[in-house]
Amino acid sequence: MPKYNILTINPGSTSTKIALFKDNELEFEQVLRHPAEELNQFSKLIDQYEYRKEKIINFLEEKNITLKDLDAISCRGGLIGPIPSGTYTINDSLFTRLSTDVVHASNLAGIIGYNLSKELDIPSYITDPVTVDEMAPIAKVTGIPGIERKSKFHALNQKAIARRAAKQLNRKYDESNFIVIHIGGGISIGAHEKGKVIDVNNVIDGDGPMAPTRAGSIPVEAVIDLCFSGKYTRTELKEYVSQRAGLTDYLGTSDVRDVQEMMEQGNEQAKMLYEAMAYQICKNVGAMATVLKGKIDAIVVTGGVAYSKQFIRLLKERIDFLGEVIVIPGEEEMLALAEGALRVLTGEEEAKTI
DSSP: OOOOEEEEEEEOSSEEEEEEEETTEEEEEEEEEOOHHHHTTOSSGGGGHHHHHHHHHHHHHHTTOOGGGOOEEEEEOOSOOOBOSSEEEOOHHHHHHHHSSOOSTTHHHHHHHHHHHHHHTOOEEEESOTTBOOOOGGGGOOSSTTOOOOOOSOHHHHHHHHHHHHHHTTOOGGGOEEEEEEESSSEEEEEEETTEEEEEOOTTTSOSSOOSSOOOSOOHHHHHHHHTSSSOOHHHHHHIIIIIOTHHHHHSOOOHHHHHHHHHTTOHHHHHHHHHHHHHHHHHHHHHHHHTTTOOSEEEEEEGGGGOHHHHHHHHHHHGGGSOEEEEEBOOHHHHHHHHHHHHHTTSSOOBOO
């Protein structure tokens, strides 16, 4: 059978990660750094499109990669509103969504992919963007009419890791129940029931446990007081709770390895906050266990912090009574993007459209 050459694109705020896969085998992976002095010339994120696209093309040429040899481009999905899980063809409609009100760098992936695919006459896709929404209606209810809980989480990595865990257990993902814990700069905890994430905390807008860069759930009355304190504008406060709170504000770092070093040096505050983050994660896992009515095939821990045996030990002390704990550290986002495209190219899955 022929092997497919798949280029994956995953932009961050100051870098663009690209990788080339032959089917699901990694050929190379590279992080293209974008210095602040270069990005500062653009007043809007959308204006970075040509600059980042050119960086990608130049690097591929340096690697002697012929663009015409590509069979597909798979892109990180951006903030495009709630959609079902799956791999989507980037058509004109999806391109318009990605290009409208670009507030996160991830939107640029699909914009770049769409334009390259047009030039090369090959398909381009996104897979499981952060706004994947499979939440049960009952999970969205709040105590205020007109306000609903929203599904925003590490959908790409959570779905990919859950599929891998299912294989380890010789099960099918869509026949299994998992609680997946992604621990990175933000923390998302999802209840996966028979292949759908029926409940999950909103990792972007302030929900769930405290995280290295995020506030998590905080008392509403205190938030109201903060809103009217005059210390922040609306934009500043949103940025604070989602990017500069959590361990970052308490300890001046979002790197859990730094926190562990502080603990070794006798920093009691660092120790307490480290344990508090683990404690809050476990409380949320307990909540998701009730969502699944206790029918749990495994609890799966992933993300960068999952490399820490010390942190995993704290989690297991409180949650291993619920079932088997499978640790799959790191993020497999680039592989997950390639696999999403590959499932479509091989006919295993039909591409969705918007």
